[in-house]
Amino acid sequence: MSATPAFDEMRNADGSVREPYLVLDAWLKEQPPQALGLMAADAEAIFRRLGITFAVYGSNEGTEKLIPFDLIPRIISAMEWRKLSKGIEQRVRALNAFLHDVYHRQEILKAGRVPEKLILQNSAFCPEMMGLDPAKGIYSHIIGVDIVRVGPDDFYVLEDNLRTPSGVSYMLEDREAMLQLAPELFQRLKVAPVENYPENLRRTLESVAPNSARSTPTIAVLTPGIYNSAYFEHSFLADQMGAQLCEGQDLFVDGGKVFKRTTLGPEQVDVIYRRIEDDFIDPLTFRPDSMLGVPGLFDAYRAGNVTLVNAPGTGIADDKAVYTYVPEIIEFYLGEKALLPNVPTYNCTDPEQRAYVLEHIGELVVKEVHGSGGYGMLVGPASTKAQREDFTRKIIARPDNYIVQPTLALSTCPTYVNAGIAPRHVDLRPYVLVGDQVRITPGGLTRVALTEGSLVVNSSQGGGTKDTWVLEE
Amino acid sequence: MKISIRHQLSFAVGHGNAHAVQHILLTPLDGPTQKVLRWSIELDGMDRAARIFDAFGNSAQLVSQIRPQGDLVVTVEGIVETVDRHGVVGRLPRDPMPALFRRTTPLTQSDLAIHEPLRDGARKGGNRIELLHRLMGRIGEAYGIGADDEEAHEPAAQTQAQSQSSGGEQSQEQDAGVKPEADATTVTHAFIGACRALEIPARFITGYLAESEDGPAAFHAWAEAYDDGLGWIGFDSMLGICPTDRHVRVASGLDALSCTPVRTVPDLGTPQAHGLSVEAVAQ
Numbered sequence: 001m002s003a004t005p006a007f008d009e010m011r012n013a014d015g016s017v018r019e020p021y022l023v024l025d026a027w028l029k030e031q032p033p034q035a036l037g038l039m040a041a042d043a044e045a046i047f048r049r050l051g052i053t054f055a056v057y058g059s060n061e062g063t064e065k066l067i068p069f070d071l072i073p074r075i076i077s078a079m080e081w082r083k084l085s086k087g088i089e090q091r092v093r094a095l096n097a098f099l100h101d102v103y104h105r106q107e108i109l110k111a112g113r114v115p116e117k118l119i120l121q122n123s124a125f126c127p128e129m130m131g132l133d134p135a136k137g138i139y140s141h142i143i144g145v146d147i148v149r150v151g152p153d154d155f156y157v158l159e160d161n162l163r164t165p166s167g168v169s170y171m172l173e174d175r176e177a178m179l180q181l182a183p184e185l186f187q188r189l190k191v192a193p194v195e196n197y198p199e200n201l202r203r204t205l206e207s208v209a210p211n212s213a214r215s216t217p218t219i220a221v222l223t224p225g226i227y228n229s230a231y232f233e234h235s236f237l238a239d240q241m242g243a244q245l246c247e248g249q250d251l252f253v254d255g256g257k258v259f260k261r262t263t264l265g266p267e268q269v270d271v272i273y274r275r276i277e278d279d280f281i282d283p284l285t286f287r288p289d290s291m292l293g294v295p296g297l298f299d300a301y302r303a304g305n306v307t308l309v310n311a312p313g314t315g316i317a318d319d320k321a322v323y324t325y326v327p328e329i330i331e332f333y334l335g336e337k338a339l340l341p342n343v344p345t346y347n348c349t350d351p352e353q354r355a356y357v358l359e360h361i362g363e364l365v366v367k368e369v370h371g372s373g374g375y376g377m378l379v380g381p382a383s384t385k386a387q388r389e390d391f392t393r394k395i396i397a398r399p400d401n402y403i404v405q406p407t408l409a410l411s412t413c414p415t416y417v418n419a420g421i422a423p424r425h426v427d428l429r430p431y432v433l434v435g436d437q438v439r440i441t442p443g444g445l446t447r448v449a450l451t452e453g454s455l456v457v458n459s460s461q462g463g464g465t466k467d468t469w470v471l472e473e
Numbered sequence: 474m475k476i477s478i479r480h481q482l483s484f485a486v487g488h489g490n491a492h493a494v495q496h497i498l499l500t501p502l503d504g505p506t507q508k509v510l511r512w513s514i515e516l517d518g519m520d521r522a523a524r525i526f527d528a529f530g531n532s533a534q535l536v537s538q539i540r541p542q543g544d545l546v547v548t549v550e551g552i553v554e555t556v557d558r559h560g561v562v563g564r565l566p567r568d569p570m571p572a573l574f575r576r577t578t579p580l581t582q583s584d585l586a587i588h589e590p591l592r593d594g595a596r597k598g599g600n601r602i603e604l605l606h607r608l609m610g611r612i613g614e615a616y617g618i619g620a621d622d623e624e625a626h627e628p629a630a631q632t633q634a635q636s637q638s639s640g641g642e643q644s645q646e647q648d649a650g651v652k653p654e655a656d657a658t659t660v661t662h663a664f665i666g667a668c669r670a671l672e673i674p675a676r677f678i679t680g681y682l683a684e685s686e687d688g689p690a691a692f693h694a695w696a697e698a699y700d701d702g703l704g705w706i707g708f709d710s711m712l713g714i715c716p717t718d719r720h721v722r723v724a725s726g727l728d729a730l731s732c733t734p735v736r737t738v739p740d741l742g743t744p745q746a747h748g749l750s751v752e753a754v755a756q
């Protein structure tokens with residue numbers, strides 16, 4: 001769809017194979033004609049057994065679907081990963097510093113480096129968080145940073161996810177499946193492990209327990225329940241960490257502390273990894289009609305008797321309009337230039353930029369400021385005239401509600417499709433844990449747009465996943 | 474002035490609730506305009522309550538009961554010594570950044586007709602205190618609060634005392650041509666909305682109003698607006714004055730919702746105000 005040919009991560013323009021893919025290429029050539037087809041069938045059986053499903057909102061084809069898995073791994077060299085992980089660590093440190101500042105002294109606003117209105121009038125800003133000091137000063141402990149690649153050395157951060165990023169269970173299950181499908185490949189290549197993610201998650205959560213907690217803090221995963229699209233992941237992570245999976249009704253607040261109902265009586269909970277959105281976590285402080293949360297939870301958090309992971313109000317740091325200021329945020333708090341650049345972004349409230357956007361809408365990507373999951377989005381080159389006219393009207397009516405970016409030629413990776421192996425566009429979501437230290441799982445979740453030419457990788461829009469291999473030196 | 478306060482609220486809990494929790498915002502703090510000599514809040518579960526400072530610097534309690542039955546009664550008693558500083562509160566140690574109080578909320582939308590004529594004055598950076606007094610005057614006119622209308626507003630202030638847990642959900646309905654109904658919450662929201670539209674930080678204040686020859690005791694509401702020089706200054710649009718030593722300041726927030734004196738889950742509705750007495754005591 002894009003005018004410039006996309007960078008292919010396996011093959012150079014002359015058809016030669018890039019160094020990190022040499023072993024995989026040789027292995028693929030060794031496979032008998034039917035082998036990949038059989039492996040794909042095996043993979044499907046493995047995933048059915050693992051039970052990984054996701055729900056597509058608004059879908060008529062039943063609520064649960066198997067997320068498509070592509071059996072050809074994506075490979076990242078050790079050197080490429082070093083560069084990426086440094087940039088990611090810099091970003092999450094700066095964003096946590098930003099969160100502490102906007103909920104305390106607001107120096108960055110006073111300095112005029114980020115517009116005050118953009119933060120204080122933003123619906124993602126949580127006034128109730130003002131002055132609260134979370135354990136170890138960390139607000140966002142579990143972060144997914146969406147990265148796209150457009151060239152051998154050109155990586156861009158597409159967005160930061162500091163609220164409740166999902167998908168890490170796919171990363172783990174994709175690896176599990178690959179280990180079963182192609183064990184010999186792991187003998188030929190030194191692939192950095194991802195299997196310790198649940199253990200690292202547990203360590204991270206334990207490290208941010210309140211000071212009053214016992215030496216082994218009690219951890220609960222708080223889920224909205226079985227109808228949530230990521231319920232599988234909630235139960236999977238709780239199980240892997242050896243933590244309790246709870247719904248709001250399983251917990252209660254008494255005497256300013258949070259307890260879980262158990263058959264042996266109430267057990268105090270120290271850390272809650274909550275997968276419920278801010279508005280719904282506590283009807284006493286936030287939405288009074290919420291049936292999902294725990295009444296009094298936020299005050300118990302404020303009293304320092306429990307840690308919420310992630311903290312409420314972290315959405316102000318991954319708001320799409322705030323995103324354009326992240327390089328500024330990194331400089332302000334760390335005094336360093338951003339190691340990973342942002343995708344250039346047009347601000348539609350600026351008349352000149354808006355005029356450019358409206359004239360070139362067919363070439364651009366338009367995103368709703370508060371949209372996610374690929375909903376409320378226009379990919380210019382793949383759009384119809386009616387869709388472009390619709391978005392033109394929307395941008396004129398509410399320019400502040402949209403950000404616009406060039407259509408990036410996302411890199412491609414070899415992907416197993418009906419016709420054999422063909423390049424498909426991919427992105428990457430590495431998962432970052434921030435606690436007593438920053439722990440970045442090597443690789444992350446690669447999402448692949450399975451339709452030829454498509455740039456939309458979201459699972460809700462027909463995307464699949466791949467195992468992501470970071471090579472060790 | 475020494476002011477003695479006794480305030481009792483009760484909620485019908487009913488049966489069948491495994492738990493009830495409350496967020497209580499009924500504790501005044503010491504400041505330039507007042508010193509709390511004695512204060513107590515009685516309520517089932519208070520002995521185990523978590524005591525916290527909320528986002529706006531208020532002293533709050535998180536109280537809970539297991540299998541509550543019958544009525545939940547909150548009894549507040551205390552003595553506060555007040556000083557008339559013409560409304561100037563200044564800066565309090567736990568105040569969040571003033572800029573926070575430029576955030577508009579659904580309850581603090583401004584009426585263009587009220588704030589727009591003042592915009593030029595606000596922009597030119599003239600005397601902010603004078604501007605705020607003019608704004609209070611405009612609010613008074615808009616809501617029909619005036620010196621010749623003493624009797625009309627007093628019962629309305631009392632209404633506020635009766636419905637203090639409603640979180641500012643007073644009816645906003647207005648008939649064309651009829652001046653909107655004035656009660657302390659409504660006019661305070663209007664004042665705050667206008668301030669914020671003029672980019673002046675403004676916050677909602679709840680507190681007690683001592684009875685006097687000019688009016689009865691009330692659980693009351695007024696606003697504070699921010700001046701870079703003097704800090705926070707009170708404006709009681711309902712009475713058309715800056716708060717005096719009859720005002721005991723209890724809590725501040727973005728709007729009535731964030732200052733609700735007793736929030737409860739399960740929602741127990743509007744409390745029955747059993748009794749309220751706010752009296753000056755002999756020195």
